[in-house]
Amino acid sequence: MTRRITIDPITRLEGHGKIEIFLNDEGNVENAYLQVPELRGFEKFAVGRPAEEMPRITQRICGVCPTAHHMASTKCLDDLFKVDPPQAAKKIRELFYSIFMFEDHTLHFYFLGGPDFVVGPKASKEERNIFGVLGKVGLEVGQKVIGIRKKTRDIMTEMAGKVIHPVFGLPGGISKPLTKELVKTIKEVAREGVEFSLFSLKFFDDLVLKNKEYLDLIKSDIYTNRTYFMGLVDEKNSLNFYDGKLRVVDPEGKEYLKFPVKEYLKYIDEHVEPWSYIKFLFLKDVGWKGFVDGKDSGIYRVAPLARLNVSDAIETPRAHEEYDRMYKTLGGKPSHLTLAFHWARLIEALYAAENMERLANDPEILHPNVRKIPTATPEEGVGVVEAPRGTLIHHYKTDKRGIIEEANLIVATQNNSAAINMGIQKAAKALIKEGKVDEGILNLIEITFRAYDPCHGCGTHLLPGHVPLEINVYKKSGDLLHSFRNH
């Protein structure tokens, strides 16, 4: 008798997600599916719009990381209109982007993904939220988290008009330069950011790494998938969020590909399944082999851990130390430990903060000329950034007037969607035995995908409340045999 378990929602990816777990007669997991019941069709309704509006339209794909879309799109426009922005504009964009990465990563660690660790994977639902975190770290640190988030977001608002859906990106630059006063603030906040990131890492050390139970969990096979990794690197193969070439390493960590983003179509493809609205990315040449890992499966991963796995170094000193320490601790590079994404994320936050400080102190950042008016006739453009949740690619084709005729978007989470699916299968199979399911187990499953910080993780841990999970075990007939809920 097949039983069926529904976990809905796990959390939201592009929209929210739903896990279907099928048990066999023994009550062991036959198979598990991650479904994304959400589609809005941006790639279609971008058609007919003026290209220069894309940064302000496509960012509505995600209100958590609108900056990533805004920036990928803006860079795509530079390419489309064949215009090279003034240095100041580029630096302001990268500065803006670093602030965003720092803020987003920090938010995730404390508000979203973090709680699993901070208050403990088996902690009760009531604790597994920001308030639980506050309980652990103390109100003062909590205030600090909220405080620094506020500061960074206020800066971003002043720089780009809005922080939820910024407006300042234009082909050839940005809509307005920086002011002395603002740069002064940015410097202060950057310094604070570096301090805070170091604190977070220390906190992660004390709480997680010094706790054998957690460390074992991280290293456990349940949360391991051997896949390819992809991410942006600069000309020195160092970590970069804003620009560079895409580098892919194989499960052994050897460079498998390195290409300018304009050539992405040669190397990656999207696979379609009838049971999900999300598409699954894979490496063209390795091919789609289904939801399996290993060197012969085209499935690859992106986002923090992937980025560190593909880069040889981090340019900012402190972040680089941490980078070395992580791989030492986890036993070498590349790391396939899904839960290590959390650690990598904190290291990236530190890098972002350091980078923020570097750029804020660059005198050129105050240069008033931040626009170059495009003159060439637009045809086709591709733009890329590393979003918090992974590689994000925007690709537009337009008519001579710059009206979109075709748009292709590779959204960060899609890169990981196959891996997430795989991870869930693996976790479910490992954790659910003989039909025994309890809240802890559900949390442990949840942990897998939260490690990837899929978009829209937001709400779930935000307030007293919880990810409402429910497992229904049905007879084949469909009658409810046994019902369990965690709320």
Next chain:
Amino acid sequence: MSFEPKIVAFLCNWCSYAGADLAGTSRIKYPPNVRPIRVMCSGRVEPTFVLKAFASGADGVLICGCHPGDCHYMEGNYKTARRIPLLKKMLKQLGIEEERVRLEWVSAAEGARFATLVKDMIAKVKELGPSRREGGFDE
């Protein structure tokens, strides 16, 4: 039964409405598909009215004003002449063919012309067929 389009006509009081009246007093016949609405000036015609007409089931909209230079209010007709081309462009994007909207100048003396205009427009809209209304939920 053959398709009988509904055409809403906005006529300015001073020229076009008078022109339509003249068609009447001169007993010049035209089909009843056209449904006139009197406004003081073609400049009063809001693009909203045109959308409303289509939303309410019209298959075409005719807007008539005084000839350029003859506007009773001096320039009202020019204001409309600025709005309609942009409106047509927008309607096209909404799947409403440009031919379904017409802006014409009809003077108080052009009763015959009004009749011809109406006949011609009805014929053209008949060719286009009904302007389909968007349905509700698709189940």
Next chain:
Amino acid sequence: MSKPKVAFYWCASCGGCEEAIVDLAEDILKVVEAVDIVFWPLAMDIKTKDVEAMPDGSIATTFINGAVRLSEQEEMAKLLRQKSELIVAFGSCAHLGGIPGLANFFDKKEILETTYLTSLSTSNPQGILPQEETRVKEGILTLPKFYDRVYALDQVIEVDYYLPGCAPPKDLIINAVTAILEGTLPPKGSVLAPSKSLCESCKRNESKPEKLRIKKFFRPHEVIIDQTRCFLDQGLICVGPATRDGCGARCIEGNMPCRGCFGPTEKATDMGANALSAIASLIDSQDEDEIKRIVDTIADPAGTFYRFSLPKALIPKKRERKI
């Protein structure tokens, strides 16, 4: 006395509205103390049961963000309506359809085909499209129905209040929540924002000439944008005059014209038509051909004037061509 129960639910949205609530920062704690949040988020299967189990009207206020694009969103909205005393449409998408509403320029078929068959990076040799029901070897997997068009929330259920904006600004959220808690809400159906247009509070309105005339329209990337002059006076299309005030002129602060996320003003019937009429009327020509030339400098009128409000327009979806 027990705290009022509050629920949150999202339809076709980006999560920006949730972020807006996170951005309340310290203030969020006040809210939390004052109310009892019964779910956030809600998931389809279970919540259906959960909510069905609740007595009608037992939720004081439900905030719903996002547009209605999928069947489950409509079903849930209806259920929540039944269980809630007040429904607040939160943010542009619930209020007007929002950016996802631009999908109404196309029908379901076009969208699915582009996304899953023809998009540049898709390899889909068997031409598989997502199905509402898929039989896998272990059983049947279901997906919600993808509708033929996008709906604003009040097109599927009755909405009591609207909180506009993409995303709604902090002060308006706080005011709204306070008004709910203190029972100082305006008449039902109100938009919880100022009733005039953005020009009311726009600093640049002073620089706007009384006799404004436009000879050519520019697209934002075609000119260096003056940081103090009225955008329309620079030939840049700004829908501020037709857009409700209350956002704090955030885009204008970012030196970009208003995009219209707050939707139409109190008295307006059709935002796009209103904006179009106002802007076209300013065209500086009486010559037919020249007018046409000037009009052609407006690249995407429908997408510009209905950027956030197409599903609420008098013609809310592109009409099918004659077969």
Next chain:
Amino acid sequence: METIKVGVYICHCGVNIKATVDVDKLTQFSSDLPPVSVAKSYIYLCSDPGQELIKKDIEEFGLNRIVVASCSPRMHEPTFRKVLRSAGINPYCLEMANIREQCSWVHDDPVTATQKAEALVSAAVAKARLLEPLEEKEIDVIPAALVIGGGIAGIQTSLDIADTGFKVYLVEKQPSIGGHMMQLDKTFPTLDCSACILTPKMSDVGNHPNIELHTYSEVVDVKGYVGNFQVTIKKKPRYIIEEKCNACGLCVPYCPVEMPDPFNMNFSKIKCLYIPFPQAVPSKYVIDPTHCRYTLKRECKQCELVCKDLKAINLKQKEQLIQVEVGTIIVATGFDTFDPILKPELGYGLYPNVITGLEFERLSSASGPNLGDLLIHGKKPKEVVFIQCVGSRDKSLGNEYCSRVCCMYTAKQAHLVREKIPDATITIFYMDVRAFGKGFEEFYDRVKQEGVIYRRGNVAEVFKRKNRLIVRAEDTLLGQPIELEADLVVLAVGMVPSKDSPGVAQLLKLSQSADKFFLEAHPKLRPVDTASDGIFLAGCCQGPKDIPDTVAQASAAAARALTLIAKGKVAIEAAISVIDEEFCSGCKTCISLCPYDAISFNAEKGISFINEALCKGCGTCAASCPSSVIVARHFTTEEIMAQIEGVVL
């Protein structure tokens, strides 16, 4: 909140409507419409019993909105508004459905015509239930009039108004009033001496206590609205101090500069220090600055020196601006004669003995260059050819209209030739002879009796052969080409709008009809009114006229103006646009669109504001308000939206 009770009244208009529209079905249909309390049909609603029927129902059923389905509102809206008023409800609570001109008269099939009538009625009802009562405001009228133009029209209007006891400001751009009429010799068909009948009126004007005459002046700015205009008059320097000059003329001999005499159509010469003509009013000299040596190059001050006692001459005189306030304005800016240079085939300007009708008037006038002798190069012409319709009824020139005077003045001029040169051969080429006025046909007969040859034909060209003028034409009756020799060819040039009229139209916001003459408010029922309240038309500025018609219209204009002034109050348009202050954000969009500058920006309130007295209710502003906060009264967006739903029924 009053409950809306609509009454629908359907007129048979005898058979005019009934024959095509099923009025019973329509009545039934109407009574089924939700807000309708009562629906009735009647054979003639505009008749007294018809009106009574409506009044009675209003009282009996307490109706507060009335729909009349009958003829065009342009026909009977005023009638039925009166009915409402007399029944004690606001006249603006009326809506008409035009089921005659735009339905029964233009459709044949009773079924579809009735369906359309139903749609029209349902639309009218839909609008009616939303109609708002409107209050007609009144404002004071300044008891004074401005008359622009000192020709016979302006003179007559001024006298009529002034005689009634009201102030008149008469502005004439020439140094003297009199206009074209003063240049004419005799007038048709009575052959009075034009000057003789005109000069008494001119001196009346000059001496009238209520008339303030501004000659050699122009109106340069008009602000305000009906009942309350602020006018700026520019007085050009005539270099003569009017108060001092006694027209003794002692200065003239000392003026060294001669110039062609415009009054005599340049047939003779005068000094550039001159009086336009002996009977000029005012009888004051004027110095032509385009010829005077002093004004041109600061040489010669002879005249000023001569006039040492009166000191009436001041060569340094500057133009001055005069402000006056009036309640009404009469436009009498007259016409120009068509310039035949535009028809080169007729040889005008090329051959001195091809002249225009007006030039003929001067040549033949007793006060003209030859004191009445009709001489061409000192000889009496023996062969005289008149050509009619020059510049009139001519599509190629865009002058499709008939100038209405040429046929008769040509006949008169032929008669004068006959009188002065009994043995001359006189031929008139004509298209049709239009002798429609009182005594015209008789006069035309008389001229034919006098042996004037009327030949129906189009003149192809006028050219010279061996020093004789040859007129080549086609005789359309004989259908053969002919050539005539001529010593004198007179072109019966028509009238064209005065070259100043575009400027005047701008100034007063007047509409012009296709022929570019000023447009009257209604061709039949308001022939002297204009679309701009308080501004009236007199004489040829509205279209070609002869003297009696001009005088008649001038008096009519005076009467219309007087009704305003005499009443002392004027109701301003009630169906105007108003801005809802509560919702206006002051985006200024409307301001630049108002053709009447009725909208202004109130900086301290930060909103736009409509001056009710200036607004004419076109509704353009309402149509463009991005916030839809401008209410175009009686044509509100809600009302029209309701109408649309009704009409597509």
